[in-house]
Amino acid sequence: MGLGRMIFNIARQQFTLILRSKWLLSFGFLFGFLAIFISYFGHSGGSGFEGFSRMSASLLNLNLLLIPLIALLVGGLFLSGEKEDRGLMLLLTYPVNSYSVIIGKYVGLLVSLWTVVTFGYGAALLVMYIAAVNVSVGVILKFYIFSILLAAIFLAISMVIGLLSKTRFQALGSSLIVWAFMVLFYEFLIMGLSMIVPKQSVLSLLSTSIFLNPVELIRVWSILSLDGASVFGPSLYDLTVWANGFFGQVLFGLTSILWLIIPIIISGIVLKRRVGNE
Amino acid sequence: MSKWLELHDLTKIYSEYSKVENINFSIEKGEIVALCGGNGAGKSTLIKMITGILKPTSGEIWIDGQLANTISKSYRNQFSYMPDDMLFPRQLTAIEVLTFFASLRNLDKQKAEEVLEIVGLYEQRNQFIKHFSKGMQQRLSFAQALLADTPLIILDEPTNGLDPYWVYRFKEIMKQEREKGKSILFTTHILPLVEEIADKAAFIEGGHLIHFDRVKDLIHQDGREVPLEKVFFEKQIQVTFEN
Numbered sequence: 214m215g216l217g218r219m220i221f222n223i224a225r226q227q228f229t230l231i232l233r234s235k236w237l238l239s240f241g242f243l244f245g246f247l248a249i250f251i252s253y254f255g256h257s258g259g260s261g262f263e264g265f266s267r268m269s270a271s272l273l274n275l276n277l278l279l280i281p282l283i284a285l286l287v288g289g290l291f292l293s294g295e296k297e298d299r300g301l302m303l304l305l306t307y308p309v310n311s312y313s314v315i316i317g318k319y320v321g322l323l324v325s326l327w328t329v330v331t332f333g334y335g336a337a338l339l340v341m342y343i344a345a346v347n348v349s350v351g352v353i354l355k356f357y358i359f360s361i362l363l364a365a366i367f368l369a370i371s372m373v374i375g376l377l378s379k380t381r382f383q384a385l386g387s388s389l390i391v392w393a394f395m396v397l398f399y400e401f402l403i404m405g406l407s408m409i410v411p412k413q414s415v416l417s418l419l420s421t422s423i424f425l426n427p428v429e430l431i432r433v434w435s436i437l438s439l440d441g442a443s444v445f446g447p448s449l450y451d452l453t454v455w456a457n458g459f460f461g462q463v464l465f466g467l468t469s470i471l472w473l474i475i476p477i478i479i480s481g482i483v484l485k486r487r488v489g490n491e
Numbered sequence: 492m493s494k495w496l497e498l499h500d501l502t503k504i505y506s507e508y509s510k511v512e513n514i515n516f517s518i519e520k521g522e523i524v525a526l527c528g529g530n531g532a533g534k535s536t537l538i539k540m541i542t543g544i545l546k547p548t549s550g551e552i553w554i555d556g557q558l559a560n561t562i563s564k565s566y567r568n569q570f571s572y573m574p575d576d577m578l579f580p581r582q583l584t585a586i587e588v589l590t591f592f593a594s595l596r597n598l599d600k601q602k603a604e605e606v607l608e609i610v611g612l613y614e615q616r617n618q619f620i621k622h623f624s625k626g627m628q629q630r631l632s633f634a635q636a637l638l639a640d641t642p643l644i645i646l647d648e649p650t651n652g653l654d655p656y657w658v659y660r661f662k663e664i665m666k667q668e669r670e671k672g673k674s675i676l677f678t679t680h681i682l683p684l685v686e687e688i689a690d691k692a693a694f695i696e697g698g699h700l701i702h703f704d705r706v707k708d709l710i711h712q713d714g715r716e717v718p719l720e721k722v723f724f725e726k727q728i729q730v731t732f733e734n
Binding site: 229233234298299302303306310 | 542575
């Protein structure tokens with residue numbers, strides 16, 4: 214059987230599995246409700262919909278909080294669960310390549326998350342259209358694309374967590390720790406470090422820190438793409454000019470690809486070495 | 492008969508107290524071999540090494556006269572495997588599970604339906620696994636191992652959770668597969684089952700192969716027939732005193 218067909222079969226199986234689990238549906242409704250709520254009520258204050266407004270900031274925070282959490286939980290729990298139930302072990306006794314297993318499962322999970330995010334943004338757009346709210350489709354579309362990218366990156370990270378965890382419970386704990394570190398504590402850590410390092414190194418530290426955490430990467434990239442560079446203040450003006458330039462954009466793109474590919478490669482290695490060896 | 496699967500000094504060491512050491516035995520074509528031993532004897536570890544799930548610390552597996560690469564696709568096409576206590580996804584139906592595994596071996600839905608018929612689950616093929624009893628799940632796992640026409644079938648504790656009728660049916664199916672020329676390796680601690688269907692038995696204790704012989708030679712001693720259970724306990728005691 215061709216590699217593509219094999220990946221398709223595994224992805225379809227994974228998609229069916231996750232689609233029938235109730236909690237993804239619950240997340241879909243929660244995400245949809247919050248997206249509608251923020252998009253509809255977030256425009257009060259009259260800062261407009263074209264640029265980086267209160268609505269944009271709220272929508273960005275929703276994405277950065279909720280999407281990494283759900284992606285980590287979905288990937289981590291499904292993979293560790295399959296390990297615990299011996300399904301993954303059985304799969305590896307079949308004449309399948311371990312990377313086709315990883316990619317197949319990844320694609321299946323990503324398509325399910327993509328469905329949820331599309332449902333959320335689609336519902337938000339529909340409600341605003343019905344309510345005749347003047348909203349920029351471009352802004353929503355940008356958020357939609359960044360949301361998918363964020364889900365794709367955290368899903369790749371979740372594959373490593375799921376494969377390294379021996380049980381669902383361990384995967385749950387590890388996912389929450391990774392989420393808390395990346396989403397909640399990382400910025401405090403960087404702020405703390407910026408107090409310690411020499412003043413001339415602060416800009417380098419801040420610039421580097423953006424690329425070392427996908428949450429910050431998507432946060433900064435989203436804000437810049439929505440012409441919201443002013444929110445960074447005058448002290449980071451040089452950084453925003455550079456980041457908005459060609460090299461900055463290429464670096465954002467390349468780093469995102471690396472955040473996607475490296476965890477997938479690690480997952481393949483872990484799958485080969487650890488399944489059954491525990 | 493010729494040796495088809497050979498294990499040479501197969502060893503897996505987790506720690507000083509947890510290891511399977513220097514396992515040597517062979518399986519011939521069209522032969523049923525039972526791997527017997529108590530809980531934690533090392534049966535499942537050995538099975539996992541043979542199926543390529545576990546990488547042996549040392550030793551070799553030969554298949555049909557050639558050194559096997561246990562992670563290669565060609566090796567995995569030589570056997571099908573039924574894990575111990577397999578839990579299939581509860582959100583899928585029996586036919587969905589089997590059609591998926593069939594697709595990985597280029598087999599169609601019809602083949603999946605055929606094996607469901609063999610294990611008596613055809614009528615329940617569209618039922619979700621969450622409604623299956625332990626025995627039904629075990630039969631589904633058995634059906635999964637029967638899907639492919641591989642020369643070797645490896646079964647880890649296949650009769651766990653089966654009712655007496657399905658233990659009987661399992662024995663019949665095993666004999667039919669042997670008549671087709673397939674080799675079967677299964678683990679169990681139910682020794683009367685071994686007496687009934689196995690051609691050879693390998694006794695494992697504390698990670699070591701303590702005896703490997705034809706079942707009929709094991710149970711016929713000094714012109715009288717003794718239960719295999721008695722033979723096994725005697726071997727166990729003998730090994731304990733030797734150590």
